[in-house]
Amino acid sequence: MKYDNITKAVFVNRPNRFIAEVDIDGKREIVHVKNTGRCKELLIPGCEVWLTEPGTADRKTRYDLVAVRKDNGILFNIDSQAPNKVVKEWLSTQGYDKVIPEYKYGNSRIDFYMERGEDKYLMEVKGCTLEIDGVGYFPDAPTQRGVKHLQELAVATRAGYRALLTFVIQMDGVSEVRANISTHPEFGAALDAAKAAGVEVLFLKCHVEPDSLEFCQGD
Numbered sequence: 001m002k003y004d005n006i007t008k009a010v011f012v013n014r015p016n017r018f019i020a021e022v023d024i025d026g027k028r029e030i031v032h033v034k035n036t037g038r039c040k041e042l043l044i045p046g047c048e049v050w051l052t053e054p055g056t057a058d059r060k061t062r063y064d065l066v067a068v069r070k071d072n073g074i075l076f077n078i079d080s081q082a083p084n085k086v087v088k089e090w091l092s093t094q095g096y097d098k099v100i101p102e103y104k105y106g107n108s109r110i111d112f113y114m115e116r117g118e119d120k121y122l123m124e125v126k127g128c129t130l131e132i133d134g135v136g137y138f139p140d141a142p143t144q145r146g147v148k149h150l151q152e153l154a155v156a157t158r159a160g161y162r163a164l165l166t167f168v169i170q171m172d173g174v175s176e177v178r179a180n181i182s183t184h185p186e187f188g189a190a191l192d193a194a195k196a197a198g199v200e201v202l203f204l205k206c207h208v209e210p211d212s213l214e215f216c217q218g219d
Helices: 082-091 144-158 185-196
Strands: 007-016 019-024 027-033 048-052 064-069 075-077 098-105 108-116 119-128 130-132 135-138 162-169 177-179 200-209 212-215
Touching: 007 027, 019 048, 075 200, 082 098, 082 108, 082 119, 082 162, 082 200, 082 212, 108 144, 119 135, 119 144, 135 162, 144 162, 144 185, 162 185, 177 185
Parallel strands: 027 064, 119 162, 135 177, 162 200
Antiparallel strands: 007 019, 007 048, 019 027, 048 064, 064 075, 098 108, 108 119, 130 135, 200 212
């Protein structure tokens, strides 16, 4: 998954979860942050960030902030729309007979429905942007929506589906994601219950560049 254009900047501050102030070659600019999570360990004043310019008409901001370099030197993609795009690319290499994004199931929309032979799959996708000592954690802010998705997947297993939760790791060097129970204990409990019900958990390792997020071949 690649961005058409990319601009380097320096992060200044984040007045709210939707916008940030950055410095582009000495000029201050308000940009859209494509991640409503906290990212407090990433977006630190003075850090390097990368912006993309969608060029969409009638936008309030010219740029979207999509990547940041953490103080440990690791580059993170923080675009919350990127994981589903990467998973769609990855699924196209996995031999499924059918892949349908945004699949209506019950009262919800599941990220992906797949078929392979007689097997039917439902998959939810979560992007991981929180890293602590080489381990990924999710979520970085409480997510009742995430709990609901896990409960839906658990129900789907009882209806005969193979249910999958895929964590897209939006940084290099991390191969595992754990429930961030210190931030949201309920998500950790829901994840344990979903796994006990037969939900499979996948970790999709990725390589990050300022202008791209790509799944690692062979994973």
